[in-house]
Amino acid sequence: MLTGKTFKFGDSISTDHIVPGRLAHLRSNLPELAKHVLEDADPTFASRVKTGDFIVAGSNFGLGSSREHAPLVIKMAGVSAILAKSVARIFFRNAINQGLPVLICDTDKINDGDKLEVDLKAGTVRDITNGNELTFGKIPEVMLHILEEGGLIPYIKKHGDFKL
């Protein structure tokens, strides 16, 4: 069971909002890069987010670049899961490869600052602040296996190959 507070974002949060190209020189210094996570969407996010918190977004979260640094620094910031109406393809795969769950659900019913309880196994989200219960879409099985190992690199280290 994951519990934490929500930080709500709108639609079309791009990888440039999360880790912009102007900070490309920090990509080999991840702790420094993580201080700027989502800076161009909310400059206060990095200083306010706490371990276990959730990012809640609208549609097409993570559109744009293939930079895996985007989910990587979101995870480093302590975020336990991303909840969105929809998510861009490469970001989705990268997040799972980093062991960061991305859950597709109707986020209109969740407000900024709400406290959530997320049950990954049951596929449910309980908004403790407003009492709403939501379900999220199933993560494809192959990605679930990668997620369960904590990401693609731990998965490959364990299995040595893709075991689908």
Place this chain on the structure above:
Amino acid sequence: MGKTLVEKILSQKSASDAKAGDIVIAKVDLVFAQDTTGPLTVRQFQTSGFERLVNPQKTALFLDHAAPSPNKELSTDHMLLRQFAQQTGCLIYDIGDGVCHQIVAESLAKPGDIIIGADSHTVTAGALGAFATGMGSSDIAVAFALGKTWFRVPESIKIIVSGNFPKGVYAKDLILHLIGQIGADGATYKALEFGGDTVDTMSIAERLTIANMSVEAGAKVGLFPADKMTKDYLTSQGRGDHYQPIFPDADATYAQTININVVNLEPTISRPHTVDNVALARELKGTKIQQVFIGTCTNGRLEDLAVTASILKGKKHHPETRLIIAPASRKVLLESIKAGYIQTMVESGAIILPPGCGACLGLHQGVLGDGESCLSTANRNFKGRMGNPNSFIYLGSPATAAATALTGAITDPREVM
């Protein structure tokens, strides 16, 4: 049952009967990373305990995003990549060689290939009938070592293009129009498959522009058939032996079919801050532009610079509008010099950048000031993309960009042609 282009390629490479929705493991024909994703790829490779590349000649590193490097951190990243290439024997294209996607098209991609790259615009090679898609550093690191990856076989959206392009209207206008129509997530998890009589005679340069931007509609891949145009292009690059014809079956199943007659199109622009926020150039007439940027993997090819030079010829750029041009590769630069385009551009007041990504992604070579607007021929106009979240990016064709550089405000290129 018939197969789409995607199903044909993935069936062949996974030795299975791949249908939309299936999960397959397929061998890759080319796997690559560039200088902003490569360092993490190398680290993930090493963290996994891998030492050897399964196929060094099918593995490539490109130093193109920071070419040449603007700071010590990126210079050190470049050192890491050069060292990795030396240790493993993979292909490396150093600063000045050009944008990865242009080099892949010129020298590496073959019809029927599976190509994965740690860069979202890897889709560009779909123009040559290759299943080409972007992934992150972990996936690329694993493919470096194992020579394969997993895919969910995507459903395809068929785009049937008909008619002749009117004067002043180009492939860029077509793809911006399509993205405006279906939205920036209109093809998420899906493939775009292009066909129709306009495609039959469309140059590879135009196909590359369209395939390049398919990811801006969320697509996994933007595929063209491999036909006579493909064969002629490969032959012109000295690799006619890389050609094999690939066409979809007539009875293939599509999630959706969209018909576009280009006769009805006009010069089109994406407005800040999303690519699907489209308008016609004439509707934005008079919007002041402080910088015009022509180049990138979308529109930095010889054909693009030919159009640019023809519009600039004998004229000066507007005094309040900077004009920055980056040929997509060394080959493009050399051919542009030979054709006289570079002289024309320099005489018009343009700044010529070395081959590479240039100002596209906000690293250097044309970062915008607070409140400034740029008209760019690149593929993205996200907030902050060109290095400043307090600036504005409009996307258009090289013709629209060149016309705008002359007047200092967004201009329909038909006014100056």
